Amino acid sequence: MSPISRTRKQARAGFTLIELSFGIGLGALVATVIASLVLYSGQNFAALVNYTDMDTVGLNAMDTVSRDIRQANGILAYSSNSITFSTDVTNQNLVYAYSSGSRALTRKLGSAAATTVLSECDGLTFSIYQRTPIAGSFNQFEPGTTNEAKVVFLTWKCSRTIYGKKVTTDNASTARIVMRVN
Numbered sequence: 001m002s003p004i005s006r007t008r009k010q011a012r013a014g015f016t017l018i019e020l021s022f023g024i025g026l027g028a029l030v031a032t033v034i035a036s037l038v039l040y041s042g043q044n045f046a047a048l049v050n051y052t053d054m055d056t057v058g059l060n061a062m063d064t065v066s067r068d069i070r071q072a073n074g075i076l077a078y079s080s081n082s083i084t085f086s087t088d089v090t091n092q093n094l095v096y097a098y099s100s101g102s103r104a105l106t107r108k109l110g111s112a113a114a115t116t117v118l119s120e121c122d123g124l125t126f127s128i129y130q131r132t133p134i135a136g137s138f139n140q141f142e143p144g145t146t147n148e149a150k151v152v153f154l155t156w157k158c159s160r161t162i163y164g165k166k167v168t169t170d171n172a173s174t175a176r177i178v179m180r181v182n
Helices: 003-012 017-071
Strands: 074-079 082-086 093-099 104-109 115-118 121-129 151-162 165-178
Touching: 017 093, 017 104, 017 115, 017 151, 017 165, 074 121, 082 121, 093 121, 104 121
Parallel strands: none
Antiparallel strands: 074 082, 082 093, 093 104, 104 115, 121 151, 151 165
16 A cells, blocks of 8 residues: 555545544533633622612612601601601601511601612611710711610611622611701
8 A cells, every 4th residue: 555545545534433432532621611701700790780780679668768857857666677657748656667577668657658768688676875975986976865866877787698698788878867867
């Protein structure tokens, strides 16, 4: 057999079993890496979108609560998860209440139906203080009665689940709101 015909025969030959196995293994490894990168990127993108949405919802809720507290005439009742204000709106009371069962903060003005201001909330607390600051700090004195309370401190923590895991959490939603009336 001449060297030219041997080269043609080798050029027409297929892959050996070892070459084929190595190629399939390498292709599977590359496909696995690409699939895991796509899945990880998708989870991170979903978490980022959820965090952005939670931040927007939290800001809107804080704006609503802050506006109402600043316009309130006084505090009628208070607990760590509920607060009732007197308002100028046809002498109707305004109630903000947090329910750990439904994970929601609701707003109720007078006899109207309660509306949800914030949902997916894991914890929420109200605290009340006097307007007078403690010397040398940014803190205020605790009031003896609700009539002396002019500052409301509000903090909450919200979260969502993605693919069955809590991955998006809004931890830093706090506000110290001063009632402007009175």
